[in-house]
Amino acid sequence: MKIGIRAHDIHIFDDPEGLAQALKKHGFNFVQFAPRVSLAGLTHQGAKLNFGLANQVKQAFDRNGVTIAVLGCYCNIIDPDLAKRQQVLNQFKKYLTVAHSFGANLVATETGSVDPTFHKTVNNFTPIKIEETIAVIKELVQIAEKVGCLVGIEPGVNHPIYSLVVTQQLLAAIPSPNLQIVLDPGSLVMHAEDDPVALLKQGIELFGDRIYAYHLKDFFYHDNHIEITPIGEGVADIEAMLRVINEQQPGAYAIADELSARDIEQSLTRLQAMAQRIN
Known part of the structure; x- marks a missing residue:
């Protein structure tokens, strides 16, 4: 089984060739790539992309056997400031247009928040806000x-698309195959008793044919939210999740998420050991 990583968790920036070589050295052959971070200086924090730069990244990654599985454009697509919302939606549409020059098939985002500071609020969960979010996503899917x-x-x-049930609602409203899901069971944990392995299984059962990639992170639950830990030090059974993915969708993109720079080598060693036991 192969496991990917967010490219910016390897702290090499504005240097596609150096980043690609480092990813190859660590044994990765696919990544999630966020120009906003990995090319911060060259793209004005991801706001300005061009086809030539995207192709330079693709060529560097091709030389080192690395594929961009997910092009990240994580932004607040339901920002209450409509001018800011339109700005990020235009940016996302640009990413969709340039994605193939990066060698990517999919551009991903979360769905944002009615609170631009992203404090937890139940206002994200109202039927009106969910429908508004679906309408915004439909616009992106049309592009x-x-x-x-x-x-x-x-x-x-903490987003309008906040649960497996609401995800089903989204997919039913937009049946286009051009809409896919990036499923992170840890991001759906609302209560201490929620089991990310069970959430993963349920997600695959409900809409597995619309899941493009998986995110995996370890954490513990504290003060009504999750806190990320190095792999193997939290309550998430990462190996069990990898086994479920491998059994249900062998070869699927499984991407380690939110690895801290301080513990990344330890986390990667543990992940690679898990993958070897599964193989």
Whole structure:
């Protein structure tokens, strides 16, 4: 089994060749790539992409056997400031247009918040806000259909698309194959008793044919929210989740998420050991 990583968890920036070589050295052959971070200086924090730079990244990654599985454009697509919302939606549409020059098939985001500071609020969960979010995603999917790309939505507990049930609602409202899901069971944990392995299994059962990639992170639950830990030090059974993915969708993109720079080598060693036991 192969496991990917967010490219910016390897702290090499504005240097596609150096980053690609480092990813190859660590044994990765696919990544999630966020220009906002990995190319911060060259793209004005991801706001300005061009086809030539995207192709330079693709060529560097190709030389080192690395594929961009997910192009990240995580932004607040339901920002209450409509001018800011339109700005990020235009940016996301640009990412959809340029994705193939990066060698990517999908551009991913979470669904944002009615609170631009992202403090927890139940106002994200109202039927009106969910419908508004679905309408915004439908607009993005229509662009994706025109340019031959995929929109990836990652559900999360502090967003309007916040649960497996609401994700089903989204997929039913937009049956287009150009809409796919990036499923992170840890991001759907709302209560201490929630089991990310069970959430993963349920997600695959409900809409497995619309899951493009998986995010995996370890954590413990504290003060009504999760706190990320190095792999193997939290309550999430990462190996069990990897086994479920491998059994249900062998070869699927499984991407380690939110690895801290301080503990990354330890986390990667543990992840690679898990993958070897599964193989």
